Amino acid sequence: MRWPRMNVRRWAVVVAFVAAWLAFVARAERLRGMAVDHMRQTQQGPAAQNTASSDTKARAAWHLKMASDYNIEADFVEAFQVAVLLTLVVLGIVVAVRDGRRVPDAPSRQKDPAH
Numbered sequence: 001m002r003w004p005r006m007n008v009r010r011w012a013v014v015v016a017f018v019a020a021w022l023a024f025v026a027r028a029e030r031l032r033g034m035a036v037d038h039m040r041q042t043q044q045g046p047a048a049q050n051t052a053s054s055d056t057k058a059r060a061a062w063h064l065k066m067a068s069d070y071n072i073e074a075d076f077v078e079a080f081q082v083a084v085l086l087t088l089v090v091l092g093i094v095v096a097v098r099d100g101r102r103v104p105d106a107p108s109r110q111k112d113p114a115h
Contacts, residue, residue, distance in 0.1 A: 010095070017088045024081035028074045035070035038063045 006014075042063040 005099075013091070014088075017084060017091075021081060021084045021088065024077055024084060028077040028081060031070045031074035031077060035067045035074065038067035038070065042067065 042060050
């Protein structure tokens with residue numbers, strides 16, 4: 001089976017899917033980074049000590065909640081990332097199989113102008 005020829009429409013579809021996949025990758029990385037920053041805020045300062053005031057404990061609890069929320073959202077984004085990647089792979093296989101079954105065009109019977 002030979003690989004299908006890539007026309008403009010196919011390139012546009014591939015570029016769109018790859019761009020969507022890369023957007024999900026970047027978004028998941030940003031969310032994980034924000035979650036790490038909030039976890040760092042939870043573990044730093046007087047909130048990490050037992051002698052912290054109720055205000056600093058409340059702030060630490062808020063940072064912990066935000067870190068958890070960002071991690072959950074990153075999980076959802078990574079699920080969409082996998083879905084887009086699998087869709088791209090399946091569409092590639094479908095196009096390759098469909099083009100592999102197509103009968104090649106008959107060669108033209110035009111005479112060479114040099115003869």
